[in-house]
Amino acid sequence: MILWGNLKKFRKMLCLFIFSKKKTTLMKYKDIAQFMYENEEPFTSIRQKSLVFSYIGSNSKQEKAQVYNLVMKIQLRYKRCSSNYERFLAREKKWISTNFQLKESLQTQNPKKKIVKPVKRKKRTFNLLGKGGKNNRIRELRDEYDPEAIKEAIIQFERQSGNMKMVRLLKQIFKDQSQIDGLLAVLDSKPSFSETNTVPTEAATSFLLMNDISKKTYLNIRDISLRYGLRWPSYQEIILAKESCRPSKDHLTVTSDSAIYQPIEVVRHTLDRIIDSDVLEMIKRESSADRDRIHLDFVLKAGMDGTSGLELYKQTRSDDATTSEQNEQSLLVSHIMPLLLRSKNEHNLIYFQADKPSSRTSCRPLALKFKKENQDSVVEEYERMTADFESNQVFEIEINGEHGRLTLVIHLTVLMVMVDGKIINLLTNNSSQRCVTCKAGPKELMNPNGDFTAIPHCLRFGLSILHFSINSFRNIMNIAVRLDFKERDCRGEERKAKRDLQHERICIEFKQKLNLVIDVPKTGGFGTTTDGNSCRKAFENAEVFAEITNVDVGLISRIWLISIAISTRIELCPNKFKSFCDDTRLLYHELYSWYPMCPSMHRVLVHGHEFIREVTAPIGLSIGYTSEEPLESTNRLLKYFRLHRTRKDSRTHTMTDWINRLMDTSDPRLHQYGKTSGGRSKQYPDAVRNMFKIPNV
Numbered sequence: 001m002i003l004w005g006n007l008k009k010f011r012k013m014l015c016l017f018i019f020s021k022k023k024t025t026l027m028k029y030k031d032i033a034q035f036m037y038e039n040e041e042p043f044t045s046i047r048q049k050s051l052v053f054s055y056i057g058s059n060s061k062q063e064k065a066q067v068y069n070l071v072m073k074i075q076l077r078y079k080r081c082s083s084n085y086e087r088f089l090a091r092e093k094k095w096i097s098t099n100f101q102l103k104e105s106l107q108t109q110n111p112k113k114k115i116v117k118p119v120k121r122k123k124r125t126f127n128l129l130g131k132g133g134k135n136n137r138i139r140e141l142r143d144e145y146d147p148e149a150i151k152e153a154i155i156q157f158e159r160q161s162g163n164m165k166m167v168r169l170l171k172q173i174f175k176d177q178s179q180i181d182g183l184l185a186v187l188d189s190k191p192s193f194s195e196t197n198t199v200p201t202e203a204a205t206s207f208l209l210m211n212d213i214s215k216k217t218y219l220n221i222r223d224i225s226l227r228y229g230l231r232w233p234s235y236q237e238i239i240l241a242k243e244s245c246r247p248s249k250d251h252l253t254v255t256s257d258s259a260i261y262q263p264i265e266v267v268r269h270t271l272d273r274i275i276d277s278d279v280l281e282m283i284k285r286e287s288s289a290d291r292d293r294i295h296l297d298f299v300l301k302a303g304m305d306g307t308s309g310l311e312l313y314k315q316t317r318s319d320d321a322t323t324s325e326q327n328e329q330s331l332l333v334s335h336i337m338p339l340l341l342r343s344k345n346e347h348n349l350i351y352f353q354a355d356k357p358s359s360r361t362s363c364r365p366l367a368l369k370f371k372k373e374n375q376d377s378v379v380e381e382y383e384r385m386t387a388d389f390e391s392n393q394v395f396e397i398e399i400n401g402e403h404g405r406l407t408l409v410i411h412l413t414v415l416m417v418m419v420d421g422k423i424i425n426l427l428t429n430n431s432s433q434r435c436v437t438c439k440a441g442p443k444e445l446m447n448p449n450g451d452f453t454a455i456p457h458c459l460r461f462g463l464s465i466l467h468f469s470i471n472s473f474r475n476i477m478n479i480a481v482r483l484d485f486k487e488r489d490c491r492g493e494e495r496k497a498k499r500d501l502q503h504e505r506i507c508i509e510f511k512q513k514l515n516l517v518i519d520v521p522k523t524g525g526f527g528t529t530t531d532g533n534s535c536r537k538a539f540e541n542a543e544v545f546a547e548i549t550n551v552d553v554g555l556i557s558r559i560w561l562i563s564i565a566i567s568t569r570i571e572l573c574p575n576k577f578k579s580f581c582d583d584t585r586l587l588y589h590e591l592y593s594w595y596p597m598c599p600s601m602h603r604v605l606v607h608g609h610e611f612i613r614e615v616t617a618p619i620g621l622s623i624g625y626t627s628e629e630p631l632e633s634t635n636r637l638l639k640y641f642r643l644h645r646t647r648k649d650s651r652t653h654t655m656t657d658w659i660n661r662l663m664d665t666s667d668p669r670l671h672q673y674g675k676t677s678g679g680r681s682k683q684y685p686d687a688v689r690n691m692f693k694i695p696n697v
């Protein structure tokens, strides 16, 4: 039996047959099956359904479905009988003799199951399709539409989504194919960065040093930044930049227990780093054009400090070691800090001014020596420094720039002020009980009308302003514990007991009222918990301070006002300062004439105005610039750098890395990249403002 006969003919006939019977009578399945058999045309493929429908196009969807189902049903049962017509008739005898009515069946059938069965499957979302499905869909689209239309459609879609950058890009690519190569090159190559998103080497070096980042951390930061389009310089470039932060190696002498730079070379190098292209431009502009020799004033402060409690390293000692192991726990450090660079003419134009004169950050090391802080070592270092500075009071720097040769004549002023009382006493062979400047001892210090004429050159060590408030605080405490008997001497059991009782009460009250811990020895045996911050807090709360100690509140607040005045960066008028100090001193003598004023308080109250007049005023800086604070705060950092930022494979390596790290972190040029936290604009008390050289600043 031929089942694939004239398809078209069969369908036409089937439709005619069904619809001719439809109106009048019932049909049996058998009739249709027979018709199909006779016409040798069973449906074999689902695709044929559309052809059937094309013949019965005028009918409703439901009817189409009905016809289709009918045909399929017969076909299915026919196939089950191995496409054998005889067998089909025998096996499906019962079924084919049932009635079939088109209209009626439409109504009786479950409409959901039968009728609503979608003729066309709903198209699935493209993204949900499998790979093959996607390919089919794309092929359909490609076959059906013009490529130009598809391109336009994409552009239109992006425009509707508001993605105008994409619209621009697509238009460009579709319009001008020649640009494709260029775009591809950009995508293929490692991103080629423009100047703007490359971190300058100096800025990166500054970032690394100021944040104390290790090489490993730096390289990790570099990697992740590169991924997001920011290029940091390679570590090799950083190493080179760090080297330029240091004077030439030729001027560095390293032994197993010292690292020493020639002082004047550090000064020259510091100056070199300060005078960058901007400063040079300024210098040239301000000085008259035809001069090739420009005179400049360069002011810096210098000093030294001893620190102890360093760890002993188990490194092999070489033969050149001059110190005993014992001494290796003590270190003597000397530093300089640039304060001011300005033109040496009537204009006094300032090209550089230290913005944090009390911070350790711009302290440049001159020497690190494992030595005890004693007279020999201190005097030796002091003489080494001063000899070098004095023989180079005026020196020249040659600059070969774009605009030809230029000679800068530098007039050097070094203030030896970064020294604490201990160092000054060692240098001047003075006892700690006496005033450094006039050598007055405790007896003279008790005399309100004493002769305190300054000994020449003894003003140069500054006023030790950091220690002023701490020592004044101690002075007041000493008065407070003796108020019961009002005598300097504490001899005898009775007085000692009274003193100790008062001391205990005062310490407890400080804890209760101001939450301050006073005079508790620190572990390790270095000083007590009475530090600058505790003193500041006590003085700021002058009334509570006076209430606890029973010392006159007027005196306490006057001392505090002087302490503020000498640490400002605004110039003071020596006369006004003197008169305020004199009143304070007389008040002290009036109230507590039985206890000598401590030398550091005396130094500020009596010699402060002389120091302003003779040392700071000629330079044009305030006393605040001469603080010894920077050195005091480096000690912890020194230990940290030695432990974490040096090689330990040999003593000389440790020393070299140590001094280099200090040199790198203090580089003035790198500091430009740091945070510029503008100093808090302080509101000064009226009494302090009245001491200013120019009132109402």
Ligand SMILES: [Zn+2]
Pocket: 435, 436, 437, 438, 439, 440, 452, 602, 603, 606, 607
């Ligand atoms: Zn004195």
